[in-house]
Amino acid sequence: MRIQPRQEILDIWRATVRSCWEKGEWHWGGRSGSNSINDAEQLLTLLLPASKIPALSLDDPDRADDEVIEALNSLGGAIEIPRRLVTVMIDYFRRYTAEDGTPVFGGGGYLTPVEGGPELTEEQRSQDIVDSFAVSVTLTLATIGFVKVYRSATQRRELLAQLDELETMASIRLTAAMVGLLRSFSTFVFTSTDEYGRRLCDMVNQDELPRRELVAALREQLRDTMASLRSVVIGSGRVTEDLDNSDMLFECGWSWGIIAGAEEVPTSESIGRQREGSAENAPYLYFTVIAMDAIEDLNSERTRLLGLLNEEQQRLSRALQLRWELTRTYWATVATFGNRRRWPIEDIPWRTTDGDRTDYYTLQATSLAVKGLLAVGRGGDEELGRIAAVLVELAQRARVTRRATPGESALLVHTPGKRVTLNDDTSKPIMTWVVNEFSTVLLQRAITVAGLLSNARRRSELLELADEVWDHLVLRRIPDGRHRGLWDHAGGAFPGLAPRPEAPSWYLTARVVQALVNAGQLLWDRPFPRAARLSGYAQDLIDEAEYLFDRELMRGTFAGEAMQRSMRSIRASLRQAQLLVDERPGTAAALANTLLLLLNDVTTGQQKASEGI
Amino acid sequence: MLVFVTSHKGGTGRSVTAANIAYRSALSGRPTCYLDYDFGSPTAGITFQIPDAVNGVEGAGPNNGGLHRYLRGEIPFPEQLDVWGSSERASLRQRPIGSGPLVLLPGQRNGSEFGFTNDIAKRCAELFLRLEEEFDLTLVDLSAGRSYASQMVLAATATPALRKVVARWLVFHRWTPQHVTAAADLAFEAGGILAMAKEYGHEPERLRESLRFIRTAVIDSRGPEVGHLDLAQQAFLRKCDTELSELARRRGVGRTTLLGAVPLDPLLQWREQLISDHDVQAKIANVKTVDAIVELTEKLFDETAWETV
Numbered sequence: 065m066r067i068q069p070r071q072e073i074l075d076i077w078r079a080t081v082r083s084c085w086e087k088g089e090w091h092w093g094g095r096s097g098s099n100s101i102n103d104a105e106q107l108l109t110l111l112l113p114a115s116k117i118p119a120l121s122l123d124d125p126d127r128a129d130d131e132v133i134e135a136l137n138s139l140g141g142a143i144e145i146p147r148r149l150v151t152v153m154i155d156y157f158r159r160y161t162a163e164d165g166t167p168v169f170g171g172g173g174y175l176t177p178v179e180g181g182p183e184l185t186e187e188q189r190s191q192d193i194v195d196s197f198a199v200s201v202t203l204t205l206a207t208i209g210f211v212k213v214y215r216s217a218t219q220r221r222e223l224l225a226q227l228d229e230l231e232t233m234a235s236i237r238l239t240a241a242m243v244g245l246l247r248s249f250s251t252f253v254f255t256s257t258d259e260y261g262r263r264l265c266d267m268v269n270q271d272e273l274p275r276r277e278l279v280a281a282l283r284e285q286l287r288d289t290m291a292s293l294r295s296v297v298i299g300s301g302r303v304t305e306d307l308d309n310s311d312m313l314f315e316c317g318w319s320w321g322i323i324a325g326a327e328e329v330p331t332s333e334s335i336g337r338q339r340e341g342s343a344e345n346a347p348y349l350y351f352t353v354i355a356m357d358a359i360e361d362l363n364s365e366r367t368r369l370l371g372l373l374n375e376e377q378q379r380l381s382r383a384l385q386l387r388w389e390l391t392r393t394y395w396a397t398v399a400t401f402g403n404r405r406r407w408p409i410e411d412i413p414w415r416t417t418d419g420d421r422t423d424y425y426t427l428q429a430t431s432l433a434v435k436g437l438l439a440v441g442r443g444g445d446e447e448l449g450r451i452a453a454v455l456v457e458l459a460q461r462a463r464v465t466r467r468a469t470p471g472e473s474a475l476l477v478h479t480p481g482k483r484v485t486l487n488d489d490t491s492k493p494i495m496t497w498v499v500n501e502f503s504t505v506l507l508q509r510a511i512t513v514a515g516l517l518s519n520a521r522r523r524s525e526l527l528e529l530a531d532e533v534w535d536h537l538v539l540r541r542i543p544d545g546r547h548r549g550l551w552d553h554a555g556g557a558f559p560g561l562a563p564r565p566e567a568p569s570w571y572l573t574a575r576v577v578q579a580l581v582n583a584g585q586l587l588w589d590r591p592f593p594r595a596a597r598l599s600g601y602a603q604d605l606i607d608e609a610e611y612l613f614d615r616e617l618m619r620g621t622f623a624g625e626a627m628q629r630s631m632r633s634i635r636a637s638l639r640q641a642q643l644l645v646d647e648r649p650g651t652a653a654a655l656a657n658t659l660l661l662l663l664n665d666v667t668t669g670q671q672k673a674s675e676g677i
Numbered sequence: 678m679l680v681f682v683t684s685h686k687g688g689t690g691r692s693v694t695a696a697n698i699a700y701r702s703a704l705s706g707r708p709t710c711y712l713d714y715d716f717g718s719p720t721a722g723i724t725f726q727i728p729d730a731v732n733g734v735e736g737a738g739p740n741n742g743g744l745h746r747y748l749r750g751e752i753p754f755p756e757q758l759d760v761w762g763s764s765e766r767a768s769l770r771q772r773p774i775g776s777g778p779l780v781l782l783p784g785q786r787n788g789s790e791f792g793f794t795n796d797i798a799k800r801c802a803e804l805f806l807r808l809e810e811e812f813d814l815t816l817v818d819l820s821a822g823r824s825y826a827s828q829m830v831l832a833a834t835a836t837p838a839l840r841k842v843v844a845r846w847l848v849f850h851r852w853t854p855q856h857v858t859a860a861a862d863l864a865f866e867a868g869g870i871l872a873m874a875k876e877y878g879h880e881p882e883r884l885r886e887s888l889r890f891i892r893t894a895v896i897d898s899r900g901p902e903v904g905h906l907d908l909a910q911q912a913f914l915r916k917c918d919t920e921l922s923e924l925a926r927r928r929g930v931g932r933t934t935l936l937g938a939v940p941l942d943p944l945l946q947w948r949e950q951l952i953s954d955h956d957v958q959a960k961i962a963n964v965k966t967v968d969a970i971v972e973l974t975e976k977l978f979d980e981t982a983w984e985t986v
């Protein structure tokens with residue numbers, strides 16, 4: 065892997081403080097102005113790596129790495145950096161809490177009018193958005209974790225008071241975001257013959273089965289999921305239709321906001337008002353993926369180990385976990401349905417039931433498919449390899465790893481991005497949400513899937529793709545000015561596609577950071593897959609070296625003080641090679657090789673000597 | 678401001694570093710004095726290169742003599758040597774423009790350590806008060822370990838008149854496990870500075886807040902100076918460094934209580950002396966060393982460096 069996550073993250077940190085920190089103050093906002101999502105992404109650019117990669121942590125001034133401190137030194141020294149961050153975080157939570165104490169999750173400038181439609185009203189812009197729930201989960205978990213560690217590293221009374229305030233606000237926001245996610249979950253039921261059903265069947269029917277047979281097979285595979293849907297009782301997404309009817313099909317996942325008519329979720333936490341929803345009761349692929357990733361954070365080992373959730377949150381988290389599992393299985397089933405010729409997900413582009421189609425959705429579906437494959441024990445190299453191939457093809461089609469011709473429509477996914485239309489409960493479009501995250505998501509997927517592969521060769525092939533996507537993303541960094549080193553200057557990769565930006569896109573920068581964090585975790589947490597043949601080869605070398613060595617010992621070659629030292633060092637190296645042969649066979653082979661050469665010197669010397677006689 | 682420098686072990690580089698801090702403080706225009714309270718071996722004269730004060734001053738009679746004689750009440754005032762005027766080093770003798778006075782209060786030759794009494798503590802306090810009026814920085818080099826000198830100054834600073842004066846403590850140590858542990862012991866453990874301070878009526882917490890550590894003769898395990906080492910040695914050093922940092926953190930000698938570190942310097946390694954800017958220009962001393970000492974000096978006066986974490 066050519067990507068160096070640590071160095072790259074530190075560079076982004078330098079760029080972040082250069083861009084945001086001026087005259088002792090943090091400046092919110094970016095290309096789309098300041099809003100609850102943008103600002104969280106801005107913070108996460110710093111906090112995400114700090115919370116996920118131990119070597120980059122910022123919460124204990126005594127422990128922080130020198131290089132980390134150097135990278136952030138315009139914030140101050142080791143002691144000031146976490147203190148400054150605390151004030152910035154407090155500022156964030158205050159900004160996005162309404163006067164009555166209700167956390168707000170508006171999309172602000174991230175939302176745009178539908179084509180030809182009127183400007184958005186203030187009310188529309190401030191509507192709670194699933195993206196904000198999701199990013200808030202990640203942000204609040206990072207914040208609470210930060211506070212927990214930092215608290216034990218300080219004695220200052222006013223700082224301790226600040227930390228208490230910060231933790232309380234973060235915890236309330238976390239609960240509110242979880243409640244939000246419970247109220248935006250959607251189960252959309254349709255018949256196999258209406259337009260949605262037909263589109264779903266067309267998408268999954270790669271084996272060209274007769275319709276009736278197909279529906280039966282699909283329902284059979286989803287039987288457990290359908291049964292479990294009955295357990296969805298709080299919030300939204302409860303099934304009222306008769307799913308037992310053999311003609312019924314469904315989809316589940318997350319809508320873009322609180323679903324119209326969603327009930328309030330009873331909770332003992334004081335999260336303020338639970339606002340009325342207005343979103344369509346239908347899953348949106350984009351919001352589904354983003355919600356799923358956030359819920360994964362809730363159930364992560366770190367969350368458990370640090371005890372980041374209180375009891376109420378653990379309860380809500382279990383409810384979300386159920387929805388997560390249902391969604392995961394549903395999408396994995398649909399994406400890899402049948403298997404004779406090809407999986408639906410291999411039939412690019414993905415077509416959604418509302419009639420939309422784009423490569424980007426295929427990319428999103430890979431995320432859900434991988435989670436699902438792992439869950440049902442189908443995450444072998446064979447299956448994951450097929451997903452990897454999809455990623456490779458997507459990269460080519462999106463002109464990330466292939467040369468682009470100017471004006472090609474494939475480039476639209478990078479800029480301005482895929483326009484997702486957000487509908488109200490009557491399926492009338494009310495706003496759009498533009499996503500240009502394609503390349504960063506591709507990078508994340510490539511790294512994640514590579515980490516799951518157990519074949520070293522396949523893994524490095526996929527990391528090669530990651531490297532190429534990274535090269536592409538590097539071209540898209542803002543090249544100069546105050547915001548240099550941040551994203552996104554699409555024109556850097558596709559000349560003429562877009563002018564040089566005035567302000568950074570935190571949306572994209574945070575996603576790049578997320579991908580780098582994944583890459584860092586790959587190096588940090590995941591063992592290198594062993595190549596079986598290499599171990600055998602190394603063992604053979606060791607055996608030969610051992611034999612030659614024993615023979616020389618027998619001959620008395622190593623008698624005498626001078627040779628004794630060489631003997632001891634050969635013996636030590638042999639032992640080390642033997643110890644490494646399973647874990648690092650390549651290293652063991654290299655050690656054995658040097659020993660063989662050494663022993664060869666000994667034998668050659670003896671031969672030369674006998675020649676002389 | 679009163680600054681007391683101490684260390685658990687001898688030979689840590691306490692005296693030389695402190696003398697250089699005094700020198701840099703004077704160069705920056707602050708009236709500065711340096712008191713040699715290392716009664717057992719008063720060697721400050723060597724560092725400042727003052728021939729008459731090598732191993733203390735010889736002074737006798739009713740008016741002459743070093744700190745010992747003053748503290749014992751044998752003379753009304755201890756001798757004060759103007760470093761700019763009496764050093765035999767040419768570069769020191771021409772007092773640089775803009776610098777403040779730099780004064781050495783040497784010990785007494787063959788003075789040896791002595792026990793302390795209330796009278797002695799009283800005289801000590803009077804001396805500090807007088808110097809505090811005249812100097813921005815009064816640096817007191819105590820000897821190593823739990824010494825009478827430390828007891829004396831703790832008793833002196835506990836007197837009502839001195840309580841209002843800013844007093845800071847610097848504990849010097851080398852960057853090795855033994856030194857780190859020893860420094861922590863000296864500061865925080867039984868019989869250590871905080872414990873002694875408590876006995877003399879100081880508030881231990883306040884004293885803790887005005888105590889910082891200084892690491893001396895540090896090799897930067899990531900710096901160019903280890904570039905010539907084997908890869909394995911470099912990796913080893915780094916790992917040691919990380920483990921030491923962790924040990925230091927656990928013992929309360931971590932980054933948050935660190936005032937600064939002085940790198941290992943070839944010149945200091947061979948000779949106890951002040952490093953002038955000319956030494957750096959002539960490349961016989963490292964610029965990094967001087968930078969570190971200047972930074973230490975500035976931090977002494979920088980309130981933010983003394984805030985609690």
Ligand SMILES: Nc1ncnc2c1ncn2[C@@H]1O[C@H](COP(=O)(O)OP(=O)(O)OP(=O)(O)O)[C@@H](O)[C@H]1O
Nearest residue numbers: 687688689690691692693821894941942945946949
């Ligand atoms: N940064 C440094 N690099 C290399 N050598 C140093 C450094 N600092 C001090 N030394 C050397 O270490 C030795 C001990 O220094 P110094 O006499 O100042 O120690 P000390 O702590 O005052 O010892 P004592 O307790 O015996 O008075 C001296 O030779 C000094 O020059």
Ligand SMILES: [Mg+2]
Nearest residue numbers: 691692693715
């Ligand atoms: Mg000394």
